[in-house]
Amino acid sequence: MTKYIFVTGGVVSSVGKGISVASIGRILKGRSISVSAQKLDPYLNAAPGMISPAQHGEVFVTQDGAETDLDLGHYERFLGVDLTQASSVSAGQVYSSIIARERNGDFLGGTIQVVPQLTNEIKRRIRRVAEISEAAVVIVEVGGTVGDIEGQPFLEAIRQMRKDEGRDNVLYIHVTFLPHIAATNEIKTKPTQHSVNELRRIGIQPDAIFCRSDSEISEGIKDKISLFCDVDKEAVIPLVTGDTIYEVPLLLEEYGLGDFLVNRLRVDGKESNLDQWRDMVNRLKAPKEPVTIGLVGEYVDLQDAYYSVREALCHAALTHDREVRIEWINSEELQGGRTNRLRQVQGVIVPGEVGHQGVEDTIEAARFAREKDIPYLGLCLGMQVMAIEFGRHAFDSREVNSTEFDPDTAYPVLHLRSQQRPGEQEDSAVRLGTYPCHLIPGTLAARAYGCDVAYERHRHRFEFNNAFRQPLEDAGMIASGVSPHGELVEISELSNHPWMVSCQFQAEFRSRPDHPHPLFVDFIGAAKKTTVEGSQTSLPMD
Numbered sequence: 001m002t003k004y005i006f007v008t009g010g011v012v013s014s015v016g017k018g019i020s021v022a023s024i025g026r027i028l029k030g031r032s033i034s035v036s037a038q039k040l041d042p043y044l045n046a047a048p049g050m051i052s053p054a055q056h057g058e059v060f061v062t063q064d065g066a067e068t069d070l071d072l073g074h075y076e077r078f079l080g081v082d083l084t085q086a087s088s089v090s091a092g093q094v095y096s097s098i099i100a101r102e103r104n105g106d107f108l109g110g111t112i113q114v115v116p117q118l119t120n121e122i123k124r125r126i127r128r129v130a131e132i133s134e135a136a137v138v139i140v141e142v143g144g145t146v147g148d149i150e151g152q153p154f155l156e157a158i159r160q161m162r163k164d165e166g167r168d169n170v171l172y173i174h175v176t177f178l179p180h181i182a183a184t185n186e187i188k189t190k191p192t193q194h195s196v197n198e199l200r201r202i203g204i205q206p207d208a209i210f211c212r213s214d215s216e217i218s219e220g221i222k223d224k225i226s227l228f229c230d231v232d233k234e235a236v237i238p239l240v241t242g243d244t245i246y247e248v249p250l251l252l253e254e255y256g257l258g259d260f261l262v263n264r265l266r267v268d269g270k271e272s273n274l275d276q277w278r279d280m281v282n283r284l285k286a287p288k289e290p291v292t293i294g295l296v297g298e299y300v301d302l303q304d305a306y307y308s309v310r311e312a313l314c315h316a317a318l319t320h321d322r323e324v325r326i327e328w329i330n331s332e333e334l335q336g337g338r339t340n341r342l343r344q345v346q347g348v349i350v351p352g353e354v355g356h357q358g359v360e361d362t363i364e365a366a367r368f369a370r371e372k373d374i375p376y377l378g379l380c381l382g383m384q385v386m387a388i389e390f391g392r393h394a395f396d397s398r399e400v401n402s403t404e405f406d407p408d409t410a411y412p413v414l415h416l417r418s419q420q421r422p423g424e425q426e427d428s429a430v431r432l433g434t435y436p437c438h439l440i441p442g443t444l445a446a447r448a449y450g451c452d453v454a455y456e457r458h459r460h461r462f463e464f465n466n467a468f469r470q471p472l473e474d475a476g477m478i479a480s481g482v483s484p485h486g487e488l489v490e491i492s493e494l495s496n497h498p499w500m501v502s503c504q505f506q507a508e509f510r511s512r513p514d515h516p517h518p519l520f521v522d523f524i525g526a527a528k529k530t531t532v533e534g535s536q537t538s539l540p541m542d
Contacts, residue, residue, distance in 0.1 A: 002130040003169050003265045005139045006158045008204070010146045010176040010195025015212050017175050018071030019245050021141045022078035024173070026249040026277065027258045028137055029079060031269030036133035037075040038087045038126065039068070041143040042151040046092040053353070057304030061457045061509055062087070065433025071141060073308050077512050078249070086128045091150060094121050114153050122157035123164065136267055146174075146198045159203045168266050174199060174206035175239070178213040178221070187213060189224050196229040207264060208235035208257075216240060235260060246513055247281050250274060280513055283318055290325040291317055291528045294345035296365040298358050300328035309351045309379065312511035316520035322528055331358030334365060342368045347527030352380025352459065352506050359405055363389045370500060375526040377519065378502025380460050383492060386502040387413050387464060387477070390494065394475035404462045413472070417463045417488075431458040435483065435505070437490040443480035444501055445491045448522035454481070456490070456505035463504070464489035499526035 005024060009017045018039075025035040045051055048059050049067030060073040066085030076083055098121055102112050112118075130138050142158065144151045162170040176192040196206060209231050211217055217238040226233040237255045242248060252258075253274060262269050293313055299305035310326060317324035329341050342348065348369045350362055362381075366389040369376035378386045384402050391400035391413045402414035437454045439446040469479065469489065481491030481503065494500040503519065511517035 001165070001169055002127075002135065003137045003171070003267055004126070004130075004161060004165060005137060005171045005173060005261070005265075006161070007139065007141045007173045007175060008146055008155070008158075008199065008206075009142070009144070010174055010199070011179075011191040012177050013145055015145075015175050015177045016210075016239065016248075017141050017143075018074045019248055020173070020175050020210055020239070021071070021139050022074040023249040023252055024139055024257070024261070025075065025079045025137075027253050027272070027274070028261065028267075028269070030249070030253070030272050030274040030277065031258060031262065032273075033137055033262075033267055033269045034133075034135045035079055036081065036087070036129050036135035036138050037072075037079065037083065038089065038129045038138060038140045039071050039075075039143060040122070040126075040140060040154050041069055041088070041090040042148060042154055043090060043143075044092045044095070044150070045090055046096065047088070047090060053299050053305035054302055057302065058307050058309075059459070060308065061432065061459045061506065063434045063457060067432070067459065069143070070304060070307050073311075073509065074245075076509075077311060078246075080512055080514070081133075084132060086125070086132050089122070089125045091153070094118060094125070094153075097121055115156060118153050119157040119160060122154060123161060126157070126161065137265065146195055146202070152202070155199075155202050155204065168264075171208070171261070171264055172204055172206045173208045173210060175210040175212060178211050178217065180213070180215060187215065187217065187221055189221060189228070192225060193228045196231075200230075206231060208237060208260065210237050210239045212239045212241075214241045244281065244284050246277070246284060250278055250281060276514065280318070283321070284314075284513075288317075288321055288323040291320070291322045291347070291524060292325045292327060292345045292532065293347045293349055293524075293527060294327045294329050294342055294365070296329045296331055296334070296348060296350050296362055298331055298353055300330050303328065305353075306351050308506075308508040308511070309349065311513075312508040312517055312520045313349070313524070315511050315513050315516035316524040318513070319516050319521050320524055320528055322524065324524070329365075331361040331365070334361040337364060339364070339368045342374075344532050345374070346530040346532060347375040347377070347523060349377045349523070350379065350382030350385050350502075351508070352382065359385065363392075366390075367393075370494065370497060373498050373530075375499040375523055375530060376497075376501070377523040379508065380458075380504065380506050383464075383502035383504050384414050384462065386500065387472070387492065390475070390477050391468065391472060394472055394477070402462055411468070413465050413468045414462045415465045416461060430461050433457060435490075437481040437505070438484060438486075439491075440478070440480045440482070443478065443491075444493050444499060444522065445480035445503075445519070448501075448518045450518065456503070456507060457509045458505045460504065464492070499523065 028035045047067045057070045060068050063082045068088035178187050222236045225236045313324045366385045400411040401409035403412045476496045479489045480493045491503045507519050
C-alpha cells in the first residue's frame with residue numbers, strides 16, 4: 001500500500017515547504033524507496049500559467065505540458081523524476097471539476113458540499129499520483145499556511161486521509177518559522193505553538209515539526225516545542241538556513257529524519273546512501289573561480305521568476321568546476337544602447353518570459369553579444385530576440401520583427417502557425433510539453449548534446465517563419481535543431497560566431513544538479529573562456 005507524507009506550513013509563507021518536500025524525497029530515494037510528489041495549491045486559479053511571475057515566480061512546465069508552480073521544479077531536480085499534470089492541483093481545478101459533474105447530473109440532484117464532495121475530489125487527485133507513479137511513498141505539499149480560509153478544504157481532505165488509509169500509512173509534517181528577536185537575542189516559539197494549535201483544531205496532529213530558522217536552535221527550544229506541541233523530541237527537527245538548498249537533505253538526514261520516516265511509515269528501505277549527493281554538495285560549496293553571466297529580463301527584481309534558469313546555470317558551472325555569478329540586468333537598463341553592464345559579463349542569457357514590454361531593450365543584449373563575440377544562450381523569447389536582431393542585421397532593416405510584437409511587420413521572421421496540434425485554431429496554437437528535436441550533425445548544438453535526438457519542453461505559440469529560413473541561413477544563421485519532419489526550427493545558431501545559440505524550448509526545466517543540461521554546460525564552457533572585455537582567449541569554432 002502506498003504511504004503518504006503531507007507537508008503543511010505555518011506562521012509565514014515561503015518558509016521552505018517545497019525544498020522540504022524535495023529533501024524528504026531525496027532522503028527516501030537514498031534508501032532505495034520509490035517516491036513521487038504533488039503540490040496542492042488552494043488558490044482559485046485553474047493553473048499557474050496565467051499568474052504573473054511577479055507574484056508566484058516562474059511557471060514550471062512538466063513533460064506532459066502542465067503549467068505548474070515552481071515547487072515542482074524543486075521536486076524534479078531533487079528526486080530526478082519527471083512529474084505529470086497529476087502532481088499539480090489547484091482549488092480552481094477541483095471546484096471546476098465538481099461543478100462540471102453537478103451540471104452533468106453525476107450527483108443525482110443531491111446537495112453539493114465541501115464535505116464530502118469537495119474533499120472526496122481532492123483525495124481522488126491525491127491517490128491519482130500514487131496510481132500513475134506506483135511509488136511507495138507520495139509526498140504532498142499543501143500550499144499556503146494553516147489558517148488560510150481557502151486552504152481549509154485541503155486540510156480537511158488530508159485529515160480524512162489518515163482515517164481512510166490507516167494510521168501507519170499517513171504522516172504529517174509541519175514546517176514552521178522560528179523568528180529571532182534581535183533586541184533580546186531570542187528565538188521565539190510562540191508563533192509555532194499557535195500554528196500547531198490551529199492545525200490541531202482542524203483535527204491534524206503533526207508527527208514532526210521542521211523548525212525553520214536563520215540560526216542554530218538550542219536543545220531547550222526543541223524541548224519547549226516538543227512539550228507544547230505534543231511532538232516527540234526526535235521529531236522536532238531544525239531546518240537552519242544553509243549555504244545551498246541542495247544541502248538540506250544532508251542536514252535532515254544528519255538530524256535523523258530518514259530513520260524516523262522509515263520507522264513511522266514502516267517502509268522497507270536499504271541503508272542510507274547519499275554519498276553522490278554529498279559529493280555534489282561539497283563541490284558546490286568549495287571555493288571556485290567564478291564565471292559571470294548576465295541574465296537579461298523583465299522580472300529580475302524577483303529572481304524566482306527565473307528559478308530554473310538560475311539553477312541550470314549553477315549545475316552547468318559545477319561541471320566545469322566553476323561558480324556561476326549572475327548579473328541580474330533589467331532590460332530597461334539597456335535603453336538607448338547603454339551596454340556598460342553587459343561589458344562586465346562573460347556570457348549573456350535571455351530567458352523566456354510572459355511580459356514583453358522590454359523586448360526592444362532585450363534585442364540590444366543580443367546585438368551586443370553578436371558584435372562582441374560574447375557567448376549567448378536564448379531560451380524561448382531569447383530565440384525570438386536573437387532571430388529579430390540577426391534579421392535586422394542581415395536585411396539592414398529595423399522593420400524585422402515577430403508578429404507577436406508587430407502584427408504588421410514587413411519582415412515577420414517569427415509568426416503564428418496553425419494546426420500545431422489537431423483541432424487547434426491559429427490563435428490558440430500553443431506548444432506545451434515535450435517535443436522531439438533532431439540535431440543537425442556538425443553544429444554547436446549537436447556537439448553539446450552528443451546525440452541525434454533530444455526531447456525538450458515547450459511553452460510558446462510563435463514559431464520561426466520558414467519563409468525567411470533560407471535568406472537568414474545564407475547570412476549565417478542556421479537551424480541546428482528541427483522537428484522530426486524539419487518543418488519547425490527548434491534550435492538556431494550563428495555560424496560566424498564563437499557561441500551564439502538559441503532554442504525554441506525552455507531547456508532549463510530538464511536540468512538536474514547531478515545531470516546538467518548539455519546546452520547550459522556548453523554555454524558555460526564557452527563563457528569561461530571569455531574575458532569581460534569581450535575578446536576570446538581560446539574558443540574553437542568547430
